[in-house]
Amino acid sequence: MIRQGNPRVRILKEEMLSDNWYVLKKMTFEYQKQDDTWETQAREVYDRGNGATILLYNRAKQTVVLTKQFRMPTYVNGNDTGMLIETCAGLLDRETPEASIVRETEEETGYRVSEIVKVGEAYMSPGSVTEILHFYSSRRSKWCEPAKSAMPKRSCCCSMRKFTDFLSRRSSRCIFLSPDRIAQELGTIPSFWSKTSAL
Template identity: 65%
Template structure:
């Protein structure tokens, strides 16, 4: 459904290096009926998927730890982030993507992950829609140690921990990643662990 209160009048590519950063000029009709010219920058990196692996019997979850430059330059002293496994769709559907990413990053081969919702993670500046999944795991599903793809310069540590500890880590600030917080709270709310 097209929003008739928005008319894009110009787009300029500011950067097309890693992903695409555009400046968009548009007319916006305010609630009082008047039109206003606005401009914003939007970062387009494609859509992605994320997953929480959980073991209901053992009450554990699998997370990852890796260096994230934007957090480092914004005050995270070592730049390391504890996160749920995630990746960009890369022209795949969300379920295919998350199965691939789960195996690459964690070493676990999951079958039929369950999609729970979609969310814009930073709608003021980033176009990405993130597809959220959960999947139950056990150690028989681990086909290799994980760690990511060398060609993609990934250096990912796989963490298995009690879900109660992961939830505590939200409260004390050791987990600050939004997608991970959302997935852990979903797991707690729905008594997955």
């Protein structure tokens, strides 16, 4: 059921285009412009659920725990290998964002976190995708080393990287984000999603 809380929007039609993996719909609606006239518009909306991501960091050693995974959408859009260096992340699975990211952290990295800090949340691609991503961090004293026999349950590589490894490789192919609350904790630029395959 589409929320109808904005009096300047009138939903006219909702068409299912695909539900093969997630849900793709075409929404036809009227939008009231600044001059008070109404304009009919149509947009495709992709609903893949909401997600969460976490930065595991060690302030003393200036390191973070990251994953490396193959991402098909990047492969078809200019990333030669399709591989991305990422913070641990995943979609919510009928659970709270907090419970989801604790589960995802263990599944992807093998680490168990006992305390997480909410940094913020954001619509990641609001022009076409409904997803809200919840951002978290966890400092080294709040996560346990995996047992030697423990292995991540996902098909991704987990590694610990120095902040300086990334800060020295700034380029147009890298995105660096620095949410205030994480920056206060770390005193550096800790949060980033990198497209480069050279890392």
